[in-house]
Amino acid sequence: MVRQNDRVRIRVGNLTMTNHPIHLHGHEFTVTGTDGGWTPPAARWPEVSAxxxxxxxxxxxxxxxxxxxxxxxxxxxxxxxxxxxxxxxTMIGVDQSGLAARIAKLIPDYMAMGDKGGSMDGMEMPLPENTLPMMAGNGPYGAIEMGGMFSTVKVRKNLARGDYRDPGWYRAPAGSVAYEWKGGAPPPPHHAPDHAPATKPGHGH
Incomplete structure (x- = not known):
């Protein structure tokens, strides 16, 4: 939770065995420090991913x-x-029906997934110990299908200083959210002629 117009500093340390390009939505940030110390102001650079x-x-x-x-x-x-x-x-568009039946003879609980590219909301499968669900719950527009190395920075106006209680989901202003158009197709755009009309001698250049 962040108060609108506050200056925010985030420090990310990578203790894993692979690199991680950390990306922030909605804002541009400046890389101000490394594990070697603070970066001099003249050497800092703007980014959206580090x-x-x-x-x-x-x-x-x-x-x-x-x-x-x-x-x-x-x-x-x-x-x-x-x-x-x-x-x-990626199995989107792949017909797995015949293969799934053969695999199920070897692995009775096998379930083909991912061929439609749809939501995984509502799917319940047993998980190994110490494993979080793949789904991160439901948001204001449906299932949140991201977990793992994923978080949310909630920016709100009029938050009290030091108040880190969850303010709930952001209510977008009316008319600012994309929606599915269910009307007819728009008319085709008007195209100019491929060639300009020839001019008569003495007219134009």
């Missing part, structure tokens, strides 16, 4: 000018989903 290598630390700072709920996450797609599904192929 790649943090193994054993490194990065300090980023930004002014929280934009009210809303902003994602902060690793930009490796499989790192935003517990438990980090390395090497999982």
């Amino acid at each position: 790649d943090i290598a193994v054993g490194q630390m990065r300090a980023i700072e930004f002014d929280a000018t934009e009210e809303g709920d902003w994602a902060l996450h690793c930009h490796k797609a499989h790192h935003t989903m517990n438990a980090m599904g390395h090497g999982v192929p």
Whole structure:
């Protein structure tokens, strides 16, 4: 939780065995420090993603000018989903029905998934111990299908100093949220002729 227009500093240390490009939505930030110390102001640079290598630390700072709920996450797609599904192929559009039946003879609880690209909301499967659900719950627009290395920076106006209670989901102003258009198709755009009309001698250049 952040008060609107406050200066925010986030320090991220990478204690894993791979790099993590940390990305912030809604704001641009400045890289102000590394594990070697604070970066001199003249050497700082603006970013929206900071790649943090193994054993490194990065300090980023930004002014929280934009009210809303902003994602902060690793930009490796499989790192935003517990438990980090390395090497999982994309199966959208693949007919797995015959293969799933054959695999189920060897693995009775096998379930094909991912061929429609739809929501995983409502799916309940047993999880290994010490594993968080892949889903991060429900948000104002449906299921939140990101977990793992994913968090949310909630920027609100009029928060009391030191008040870190969850303010709930951001209520977007009317008319500012995308929606599905269910009307007819718009008319085709008017195109200018491919060639300008020829001019008569003595007229034009």
